Amino acid sequence: MNRVLSALAPHSSKRISEYAQRHPGTVDLTVGLPAFGPPRSFDERLAMLSSAPHENARPQDQYAHSRGAIELRAAIAQVYQAEQGVGLDPDTQILVTNGAAGALWIAVLTLTEPGDEVLLPDPGYMIYPPMIELLGRRVVRVPTSPADGFALHISDLHTRLTPRSRVVLVNSPGNPTGRVSTEDEMADLRAFAAEHGLYVVHDEVLDRFAYGTEHRSVVALDHDGVGVAINGLSKRFGMSGWRIGWLAGSPAVIAEAVKAHTFFMLAVSHAVQLAAAAALSDPKADTEVSVHAAEIRRRGELFLADLAQIPGLGKTAVPDGGFYAFVDVGEFARLRGIRGRDSTSAAVAEYLLHECGVAVVPGSVFGRAGEGFVRMSFAGSAEQLDRAVERLAG
Secondary structure, three states: OOHHHHHOOOOHHHHHHHHHHHOOOOEEOOOOOOOOOOOHHHHHHHHHHHOOOOOOOOHHHOOOOOOOOHHHHHHHHHHHHHHHOOOOOOOOOEEEEEHHHHHHHHHHHHHOOOOOEEEEEEOOOOOHHHHHHHOOOEEEEEEOOHHHOOOOOHHHHHHOOOOOEEEEEEEOOOOOOOOOOOHHHHHHHHHHHHHHOOEEEEEOOOHHHEOOOOOOOHHHOOOOOOEEEEEEOOOOOOOHHHOEEEEEOOHHHHHHHHHHHHHHHOOOOHHHHHHHHHHHOOHHHHHHHHHHHHHHHHHHHHHHHHHOOOOOOOOOOOOOEOOEEEEEOHHHHHHHOOOOOOOHHHHHHHHHHHHHOEEOEEHHHHOHHHOOEEEEEOOOOHHHHHHHHHHHHO
16 A cells, blocks of 8 residues: 555545535535536537547547647637737647646646655645645645735745755635735746746636636746646536646646656547537637626625624635635634634534534645635535525524
8 A cells, every 4th residue: 555645634625525415405615616517619519529420430539639639729728828818839838637636746746756845835725735745745835824815925935945846836816715816926936936946836727716816827927937837627617527627838848747647647538628629719608707707706795795794704805716715713613612622623614514514624624824714615506605604693
């Protein structure tokens, strides 16, 4: 058995969401699953592919190119041109992966060696540390503070630099905090990486859910080849089950990443890639995404306004991006007499699950700086959010 794997705790968010699935009456706010699905153009293209004659092997029945179907890579490049004003070569600068999670694994594997260090803002998405550790790399957490909206400061990165530092992995719009890095912050981070021989891996999977601050991709600001973007369609199109992601960066990085991807899984589902290309190229689908993002934002504002009426839950501002509320529960725990041996976050999450029938994720699983918070998704239906508020207020 892999000793590193055996030493890792199970995915806590999955444990809680699986409990919610076994208890159908639970209101599950653990997972960021938008209450919409792929655009019609995706379904239409997939149906067309499925109904094609079977006399000869169809293109979608065969391996896709290891870099990804050229139709999808071209569509992804057009998205970056339209949304970020950057021209990426679909032949050399984009790799299609099995979801954004697959792109993250390949990026860390490609850019580091065993024993190298990856700098992570704390709190940060829960799968980053175990992924890095399983690859034999070292996690170096960089604490942030709710006092300034969990901003990552270059000065804090400086204090944690060592000769083994190789990558800064950032997530903007952020999960769980909802923090959206400004263009100046991203430019400063890119300059810091270039100065110290590092790469910036930018997980931007929530890019279409930036509200208060405009989203800027690191590859749009990159002049030295140090920026690598991770993205996918799970959040943009509400199609997490179809597992389409990508990695974008310099030709040198992508060439090495393609080798890793080929050895790892050869290629991604050909038919799903072709359908995804149709959806990404559909201007009506893009309009739908904007409408969906605005609706999720509206639901989030109403949800947090309702939470603010519950004693102890009134400190949370509407996030700048994403669809997660990172809720300060310190006062709530005090008022309800909730005490945890090691973690207030975990104790409150257990209380909400078993006493209120509402499943949330304890902030402590995102890092020490997340202690005292819980993460609640507001990506679901308005009815689901209303039920959650009723139970939390009870």
